[in-house]
Amino acid sequence: xxxxxxxxxxxxxxxxxxxxxxxxxxxxxxxxxxxxxxxxxxxxxxxxxxxxxxxxxxxxxxxxxxxxxxxxxxxxxxxxxxxxxxxxxxxxxxxxxxxxxxxxxxxxxxxxxxxxxxxxxxxxxxxxxxxxxxxxxxxxxxxxxxxxxxxxxxxxxxxxxxxxxxxxxxxxxxxxxxxxxxxxxxxxxxxxxxxx
Amino acid sequence: xxxxxxxxxxxxxxxxxxxxxxxxxxxxxxxxxxxxxxxxxxxxxxxxxxxxxxxxxxxxxxxxxxxxxxxxxxxxxxxxxxxxxxxxxxxxxxxxxxxxxxxxxxxxxxxxxxxxxxxxxxxxxxxxxxxxxxxxxxxxxxxxxxxxxxxxxxxxxxxxxxxxxxxxxxxxxxxxxxxxxxxxxxxxxxxxxxxxxxxxxxxxxxxxxxxxxxxxxxxxxxxxxxxxxxxxxxxxxxxxxxxxxxxxxxxxxxxxxxxxxxxxxxxxxxxxxxxxxxxxxxxxxxxxxxxxxxxxxxxxxxxxxxxxxxxxxxxxxxxxxxxxxxxxxxxxxxxxxxxxxxxxxxxxxxxxxxxxxxxxxxxxxxxxxxxxxxxxxxxxxxxxxxxxxxxxxxxxxxxxxxxxxxxxxxxxxxxxxxxxxxxxxxxxxxxxxxxxxxxxxxxxxxxxxxxxxxxxxxxxxxxx
Numbered sequence: 001x002x003x004x005x006x007x008x009x010x011x012x013x014x015x016x017x018x019x020x021x022x023x024x025x026x027x028x029x030x031x032x033x034x035x036x037x038x039x040x041x042x043x044x045x046x047x048x049x050x051x052x053x054x055x056x057x058x059x060x061x062x063x064x065x066x067x068x069x070x071x072x073x074x075x076x077x078x079x080x081x082x083x084x085x086x087x088x089x090x091x092x093x094x095x096x097x098x099x100x101x102x103x104x105x106x107x108x109x110x111x112x113x114x115x116x117x118x119x120x121x122x123x124x125x126x127x128x129x130x131x132x133x134x135x136x137x138x139x140x141x142x143x144x145x146x147x148x149x150x151x152x153x154x155x156x157x158x159x160x161x162x163x164x165x166x167x168x169x170x171x172x173x174x175x176x177x178x179x180x181x182x183x184x185x186x187x188x189x190x191x192x193x194x195x196x
Numbered sequence: 197x198x199x200x201x202x203x204x205x206x207x208x209x210x211x212x213x214x215x216x217x218x219x220x221x222x223x224x225x226x227x228x229x230x231x232x233x234x235x236x237x238x239x240x241x242x243x244x245x246x247x248x249x250x251x252x253x254x255x256x257x258x259x260x261x262x263x264x265x266x267x268x269x270x271x272x273x274x275x276x277x278x279x280x281x282x283x284x285x286x287x288x289x290x291x292x293x294x295x296x297x298x299x300x301x302x303x304x305x306x307x308x309x310x311x312x313x314x315x316x317x318x319x320x321x322x323x324x325x326x327x328x329x330x331x332x333x334x335x336x337x338x339x340x341x342x343x344x345x346x347x348x349x350x351x352x353x354x355x356x357x358x359x360x361x362x363x364x365x366x367x368x369x370x371x372x373x374x375x376x377x378x379x380x381x382x383x384x385x386x387x388x389x390x391x392x393x394x395x396x397x398x399x400x401x402x403x404x405x406x407x408x409x410x411x412x413x414x415x416x417x418x419x420x421x422x423x424x425x426x427x428x429x430x431x432x433x434x435x436x437x438x439x440x441x442x443x444x445x446x447x448x449x450x451x452x453x454x455x456x457x458x459x460x461x462x463x464x465x466x467x468x469x470x471x472x473x474x475x476x477x478x479x480x481x482x483x484x485x486x487x488x489x490x491x492x493x494x495x496x497x498x499x500x501x502x503x504x505x506x507x508x509x510x511x512x513x514x515x516x517x518x519x520x521x522x523x524x525x526x527x528x529x530x531x532x533x534x535x536x537x538x539x540x541x542x543x544x545x546x547x548x549x550x551x552x553x554x555x556x557x558x559x560x561x562x563x564x565x566x567x568x569x570x571x572x573x574x575x576x577x578x579x580x581x582x583x584x585x586x587x588x589x590x591x592x593x594x595x596x597x598x599x600x601x602x603x604x605x606x607x608x609x610x611x612x613x614x615x616x617x618x619x620x621x622x623x624x625x626x627x628x629x630x631x632x633x634x635x636x637x638x639x640x641x642x643x644x645x646x647x648x649x650x651x652x653x654x655x656x657x658x659x660x
Contacts, residue, residue: 019514020390020490024628029607033261033275035235035282037343047630052616075510077391080424080490081626082607083326084233085342106360106394106426107326111342165358167218177344179244182352185213185221189352192212192223 003116005175009097009144010154012069014061015134021074022081023108027090029082040086041093062094066138071098073130078119079108088112098144100151102127113168114177120144120151120162129158146172199465201362202431203397206337206462210320212354219356225319227254227349228305229292231261231283232609233324237347238286250353251291255314258283258297259304260609264572264599267298276610290350303575303601306330306543310414311577313443317432317459322349327543327625328427329420333413334440335432335462337397340421360426361395361471364464366402369478374659376553377412378545378623378642380404381419382484384476386494393425396472399464400430404478410439411549418544419625422491431463483658486627486640487530488518493627495530497645497657503527521629522637523617531655533639537620538569538650539632540643541599542606545623546574548581550643555587557647557658563595564653570612571596572604596650608633621649 031043049060056063072091078101079087088111091099097117102124104112112119122130133140133153143152146169152159164172171177182189200208213221234256241248248254261276271277280297287294295301301308306327309315315331321338322328324346331338341355348355367380385392398420400413408416413430420428430436437456440446447455482496495501501519503526504512519526524533540546540554551573563569571591573579579601582588588598605612606624608631614620616635623646627638639655648658 017510017513018517019510022490022626022628024607024626024631028630028634029260029609032232032609033273033279035279036239037236047634052634075514077389077394077424080390081326081421081628083324083340083342085236085324085344088342103391103394105391105424107340107342110357111344114342114344165218167215178356179240179344179348179351181215182221182348182354182356183244183246185352185354189212189221189223189354193353196209196223 003092003175006097006116006118006146006172008146009070010141011071012067012139013071013073013100013130013134013142014067014069015131016061016072016074017131019075020077020080023079023084023087024081026079026087027084032084032086037089039093040090041095044090044094070096071100071142071144072096073100073127073134076101076103076124078104080105083107085111085115088115088117092117100127100130113172116172116175118144118146118172122151122160122162126160129153199468201464201468201470202335202399202429202462203337203362204468206318206320207359215356219358221354222320222357223354224322224349225253226309226314226321228309228321228323228328229254229256229346230305230325231258231279233343234286234346235279235282236343237350240347241350244351246351248290248292248350253353254292255295255309256283256287256292257295257302257305257308260603260607262297262602263610264602264604264612267600273610300576303577304543304546304603306418307546307574307578310334310410311443311575313440313446316440316446317436317462322355326421327418330414330418330543332417332420332427332429333410334436335429335459337427337429339427360397363393363396363398363425363472363474364470365398365400366475367400367404367478368402368475369404370407371404371478371481374483374644375481376642376644377408377415379481379484381416381422382486382491382494382640383481385419385423385492386484388423388474390422390490390492391424393420393423396425398425398428400428405430406433409549410435411547414547415544419491422625432459483642483645485530485645485655487522487524488515489521489627489629491625491627491640493518494640497531497655499530501526501528501530531657533655534619535567535621535649535654536618537614538567538646539572539605539620539622539624540646541570541572541574541604542624543574544625545643546572546578548578550623551578551582551587554643554647555590557644558594558596558651559590561594561651563650566653567650569596569650570599570605572599573601575601605632607631608636614638621646621655
């Protein structure tokens with residue numbers, strides 16, 4: 001799918017210090033009935049964000065207007081459970097471009113990368129440091145430099161390197177997706193089929 | 197010759213290309229699709245002016261959204277109906293076989309694949325559903341994918357995947373009475389947590405595993421994703437071949453003999469190395485039940501809910517948040533806790549053997565009056581077999597009714613929603629907050645333990 005090219009982002013972050021955030025929480029199943037990819041951000045974290053009557057829950061970080069920015073910082077094992085890509089779509093559609101955690105579930109990580117949403121893995125200690133920094137100053141900014149693969153806490157200049165394979169990095173930087181790549185491989189795939 | 201694991205053998209044989217500094221381009225033998233994760237992929241394909249490259253390798257059925265009563269009527273929910281219609285239209289336009297609601301081939305996608313013999317040893321199988329790991333029971337590499345990847349398979353019959361690490365889980369010994377494949381899985385997940393398998397593909401071995409029926413193996417492999425693994429697999433053996441033989445899409449005649457000879461090669465070489473190895477003893481496993489809001493929060497049914505002793509920071513707060521949602525106290529005994537609903541079904545436990553076990557337990561007994569029970573066969577074939585084997589009359593005598601096939605209350609996309617605050621003993625795969633309906637409280641267990649709850653009206657040890 002088409003998404004914005006990713007280079008460098010400097011932004012405050014929204015903290016979600018909860019572990020094992022599964023994709024059913026990110027986007028509940030009853031919102032998966034759409035046949036187009038749009039509007040999922042409205043229902044991001046639906047049941048954590050809204051009361052039954054549709055009024056916002058004031059203690060949920062996304063409803064607390066002191067928090068803002070394009071970076072979501074979450075507890076370990078983010079995105080576990082269902083393979084629904086709608087989870088990545090919802091986070092992107094809401095306006096996030098980066099999710100930081102100490103651990104991501106595999107399928108979510110792949111889905112995020114396929115949609116221009118960068119998962120940044122940091123150590124548990126560094127994650128704690130980010131949460132503490134936001135707690136001290138909600139407007140503090142963080143820098144995500146994809147080219148250098150460095151995440152920086154601007155206020156303290158603490159940095160950490162993050163991993164991404166060079167192919168996916170190239171895709172994100174150029175807004176490319178795997179389908180173009182695979183369609184271009186048509187002949188190699190046909191040859192593989194013939195040999196097997 | 198290099199030594200290889202079962203996983204290596206199948207994976208390596210399907211690599212079309214290794215992208216430098218990136219993933220492998222992996223060829224897919226079988227693609228299963230359903231109504232929820234395919235429409236955006238079909239739309240993407242259309243927008244690129246492409247058609248499905250190998251429609252004969254894709255099979256479709258609607259399952260997530262479908263009602264489980266009155267399937268002959270038009271689906272009431274407009275959005276669901278629209279999604280079902282889209283699947284049908286997309287399949288027609290692209291020449292894909294579609295097993296529609298009400299037809300003999302209809303059912304939960306992970307139940308019909310094996311039933312039809314579409315699932316075979318040595319294959320790569322994907323579906324836009326994390327429980328695709330089910331098919332690993334046949335000695336296949338099977339895993340769930342996202343919608344972008346569904347579009348990749350449509351466009352090229354390939355996906356791009358980094359090769360996962362390998363994990364071996366051995367379970368030795370004999371399972372005690374009342375202990376099933378579901379309990380093995382919940383036991384393992386309770387030991388290694390919902391992230392213990394992340395980045396890995398599991399091979400299950402050991403006498404407790406090879407002693408399982410194909411249905412049991414499918415239940416175990418199905419739940420591999422719940423410990424975070426991409427998938428789980430079991431080397432094919434006579435039990436596998438016996439199950440596949442004669443099914444609609446299984447090889448026939450001389451092709452069958454050739455296939456079996458090839459499938460017999462599908463096992464891990466003696467000296468092959470795994471990244472992680474775990475060993476468990478079947479004798480340590482009792483009927484399991486979950487008490488929290490992820491599948492790793494499980495205990496033996498005779499045990500108490502853990503206390504927060506030794507926990508700190510976000511571990512402790514996440515645990516407390518979970519118990520608060522469930523309305524349980526740390527240290528509480530799980531036996532005797534109230535139950536309102538019992539759900540038998542899903543791609544985890546919606547096969548004929550699950551219905552046999554449930555029926556055997558409730559035979560000659562009566563459903564507790566406080567329990568609402570939803571018995572949902574995994575497929576039309578399972579439903580037919582429940583009737584043909586006479587299970588239906590035993591179930592009805594005990595006060596149960598059978599519904600029609602679908603994913604149903606496993607994820608509550610249709611009308612089968614557990615009301616807020618109510619307790620559900622469920623044979624499905626996820627006890628996440630709101631999974632079975634907003635505010636619903638889910639306790640995962642085997643069909644036998646679910647049957648015990650349905651009869652006694654509270655959480656009960658089925659061995660008593």
